[in-house]
Amino acid sequence: MATSSQRAHDQSGSVVVLAQLPPGGRATVVGTAPQATSALASRLNQLGFRPKAQVDVIRRAPLGDPTIYRVQDTELCLRRREAQLIEVVPEPG
C-alpha cells in the first residue's frame, strides 16, 4: 500500500471521483468530496476509504448500479451517489 500511494503522489495525477472509474480500474483515495456530510465521510472512512488506501473497481451490477469495490482487503458495494463523493487518483493501466 505504501509503495502504490507513493507512486500516486509522485505522479500527482489528476483527481477524479471514484464513480468515474471503469471496472478493472485501480486508484488511490485522496479523500471525500467537500459536499459529503460528516456522517457519510466518517462511514466511508470506517469502511476503509481512507486517504492513501488503494481501491480496485471489481464490477458493476447488471442494472448499472451499485458497484463492487475492493478496499483494505474487503469487497463491498457502493451506489453511484456515494462513489461520486470519493476523490481518487487513478493509476495508469
Next chain:
Amino acid sequence: MTACHDVDAGAVTVAGIRRVALVGSPNAGKTSVFNHLTGLRAKTGNYPGVTVGRSVGTTSVDGVAVAVEDLPGTYSLDPISPDERVVTDLLTGKYPDIDRPDAVVLIADSTTLRRSITLIGQVLRLDLPCLLTLTMGDELTSRGGRIDVEALSTALGVPVLAVVGHHGSGINGLRARLASFDQWQRPPILPPSDQQAIDAWGQSVLDAADYVAPQPDQRTRRIDRVLLHPLWGTVIFFAVMFWFFQVLFTAAAPLRDGIARGLTYLGTQVAEHIGNPIIRGLLSQGIIGGVGTVLQFIPQIVLLFLLLAFLENIGYMSRAAFLMDRVMAMTGLEGRAFVAMLSSVACAIPGIMATRTLPSSRDRIATIVTAPLMTCSARLPVYTLLIGLLVTSQTRWWGLSAQGVTMFLLYLGGGMSALIAALLVKSTVLRGDLLPFTMELPPYRLPSPQAMLAAMWSAAKVFLRKAGTIILATSLVLWALLNLPVREEETRGLSSTDSTAYVMNHSYAADVGKAIAPVFTPLGFDWRTDVALLGSLSAREVFVSTLGQVSAATDPDHPRQALTTMTDDHGQRVFTAPTVIALMIYFMFALQCMSTIAVMRRETNSWRWPAFAFSYMFVLAWVMAFAARTIAVGLGA
C-alpha cells in the same frame, strides 16, 4: 440459564453475575462465536427504546456462570446511526438501565485486520479488561497472509486468541479464560484517540505482529464471475428466488396441513367427550383453533430462517441484494429488503421477521409496515371465493381465463402498492437516512450447520413466545365474540348449519357487526359481511368459513352458492358485482391479520408501528374500495 430473565425490558441478568460483551464489526464471525459459547440458550429481545435486537446468553466456566452479550456489529465507536449508538452507550455505561459490562471480548476477522484495527484501538481506550479473538485464521493462511498471534498480543498488551468460529475450534480456550478477566493482561499505554494517530498506531501494531494481508479469494472471484454475470447472474438469481419461494410456499404446506389435521382430530375428540357446550366450544374451537393458528406458522418460519441462514452464511444473500439494489432503490429501500418483500408473498410474518438482516432501523420499519400489502397466501382463499362470485370460470377476457386475469391483477396490485407505500413511507415519516447504502460481499464460505440451526431455533422460539401469546389471546377473544352468548334454547331442533348461523347472527360479534355497519355501508357490506371481516382478523382465510357459517351454507368452507343468493334485511342481493369488487380491494389493502400485528409489535418493540400500519392500511383499503365500488356502479356493473 437460571440467571436469565425475559430481556424485553432490558433487565437481563441478576446482579452479581459476571458480564462479558462481544464487540466486533459486521461479518467478523461474532455471532458464530456467540453461538458456540452459549449454545442454543441465548435470550433474545430488544434494547429498550430502539428497534435493535439484543442477544444475551450464559456460558459456564468451571461451574461459574458468565453472561455473554452479543452486541450489534459496528465499524467504530463513533456512532453514526442510532443502532450503532447502542454499542457505544453500552460500553461507556451511558445506556439507561443497563450496566457497563465487566469485560470485552473483541472479535476481529484476521483477513480484514487492516480495517478493524481502528475499532480495536477504540475499544482498548475504554480501559475495560479486553481480550482479542481472531477469526478466519485458516482463511488468512490459505490466501497467503500471515500473522504472529504472540507478537500481536505483545504489541497490543492484551491476550489474543485464535479461533475458527466455523468449526468451533479454539472456543474452549476462549471459554476457559472468560471468568478470569481480572487477570487479563492490560495495555501499559492506551492507543491514541486522534484519528491520524490511531491509524499510525494500528500500522505499527500490525507491523510488529508481522501481519501480511491475504490475497483476494480466487474461488470467490471465479464464482462471482458467474453469479454476478449480467445475464447468467440474473438468470441464476431468478432461479434461486423461485426455488426459495417455492420451498416456502409449497414445502411448508404439507407440514402445515399435517398440523391442521392433527388439531382437527384433537378438536373432534374433545367435542365427543365433553358435554358442556361452552367448555366444548371453547376447548375444541377457541383454544385448539387458536393454538392451531400459531402452530401453522411454525413450518414456514422455520423453513424461511433455515433458507435465509443458508443463503446468508454461504454468501449469496449479499450477492442477491447487490443484483436487486437498483430495483429496490426506486422505493427508497435497499437490496436486502427484497428478500423480506418476497417472503411476504408467502406470509407477512416470516417476511417481517426477515427484515432483521437490514442494518438500518428506518429501512427495517419501512419494510415491516409495507410488507403486509404483498399478496400473502391467506388472501388466496378469500380472492378465490370473491372471484367466483364475480366472474364464472368460463368467462374469457382477451382469450384468457377471466378468473386467472383477476387473480393476477390482485397479486400485481398488492405488490405495486407495497412498493409505492414503501416509497411514500421512506420519503415522509421515515425520511432522512443518515447512512449511505454500503454492503460487504464476504467470500463464499460453507455454512456451519450449527449457525443455521441456531438461526432457525431462535426465530421459532421468539415467534412462539412473543407473538404466539398475542395470537392465541386474540383468537380466543374472537371465538368468544362469534359464539357467545349460548343459544341452546333457541337452536333446539335446528339443523347444525342453521343453529351455527343462528348463534353467530345473535352473537356479540353480530352486535359489533351491526355497530360498525355504518362504517362499511358505503362499501356495500351488510352487517353479516362485517361479522366475517371481524372473524378474518384471526387469519384472513377465516373470512370464507365465517361467511359460510353466517349464511348457513350447507358446506361452510365453500359458501359460493349460498352467498350468490344471500339477501339483506330489505331483500336486496348482498354480493352484487360492485360490492364484491369493493371487498376484493378492501382485502388487497387492509391489515386484516392480528398475527401480523403481533409480530410487528414484537419486531419493532412498540405498539406505535403496528397501530400506524393498521390505520393507514384501513384508510387506504376503505378509500380504494369506495372508489372502486363507485366506479363499478358508475359503469353499470
